[in-house]
Amino acid sequence: MNIVVCVKYVPDMAAQPRFTADHRADRAGGQLSELDEYAVEQALRVAxxxxxxxxxxxxxxxxxxxEALRRALAMGGDAAVHVSDDAVAGSDAPATALILAAALRRLTPDLVLCAMASTDGGTSLVPAMLAEHLEWPQLTFAAEMTLDEGGIVQIRREAAGEVRHLAAELPAVVSVTDRIGDPRYPSFKGIMAAKKKPLDTLTLADLGVPADRVGPAARTVVDGITARPPRAAGTIVPAEGEGGRRLADFLSTQKFI
Structure with missing residues (x-):
């Protein structure tokens, strides 16, 4: 079984967001997207x-x-592939999916695992777009995943107060949620071993992806960024017998009720 886990290098979400002059996220001091660790864990459980x-x-x-790939390798796995090209900068979800799909065709996996979303963009679009490019079935937002010997992947999806059980033949694309099981922590042995595992770097030319379809040519463009305004001071209602009425008036004024 050949499994590929798609992961992303994202800004530190615990830090104050920073942006470059061309309205791109400043990824200095970034990390492996936390949600990607759940997809990595599922691949390792299969292994x-x-x-x-x-x-x-x-x-x-x-x-x-x-660095994100080394973190994933420290958790486990056999190898990593990094698509790095100056022309990629500024790519949106469709452009990213186009590049990943080209790399996946080269890697010929039986199963592609993704997180439900990245912690920076949060669009949840890339897994479905990958399935479209590859013309494979997709099983998304899996809270549980199993594989049987017949080459069938099954998931349990929890959404909108209901539970769905879905299945597809391999090859397939599966995205997982943070309910699927806690990811393991990299051990010291795993961290040291990750430094010696193969990490190949590819360019757009290696994948046959035209530069005029990614980066600045992406379908969406950020024209500007406005900082979130500081949090306004709240309203204090003294406990003098009128608290309930004043609270109801406030909620009504704000159109909450």
Whole structure:
């Protein structure tokens, strides 16, 4: 079984967001997207139970994005592939999916695993777009995933107060939620081993992706960024017998009721 996990290098979400002069997220001091760790964990669980499983981590991003791949390799897996090209800067979800799909065709996986979303963009679009490019079935927002010997992947999806059980034949694209199981922590042995695992770097030319379809040619463009206004002071209602009425008046004025 050949599994590829798509991961992303994102800004530190605990820090104050910063942007470059051309309205792009400043990823200095970035990290592996936290939600991606759940997808990595699922790949490693399959590898633990299915002999001969090979796990590759794949990302698209600037040179520092290799740190996200090393973090994933420290958790486990066999190899990593980094698509890094100056022309990629500024790519949106459709452009990113185009590049990832080209890399996946080269890697010929049986199963592609993704997080439900990245912690910076949060669009949840890329897994579905990958499935469209590859013409594979997609199973998204999995809270549980199993594989059977017949090459069938099954998931349980929890959404809008209901539970759905879905299945598809491999090859397939699966995205997982943070309910699927806690990711493991990289051990010291894993961190040291990750430094020696193969990490290949590819360019757009290697993948045959035209530069005029990504980066500045992306379908969406950020024209400007406005900082969130400071939080306004709240209203204090003294407990003098009129609290309930005044609260109701406030909620009505704000059109909450």
């Amino acid at each position: 633990d139970t299915v002999p001969g499983t090979h796990v590759t981590h794949l990302t698209v991003g600037p040179p520092p994005a290799a």
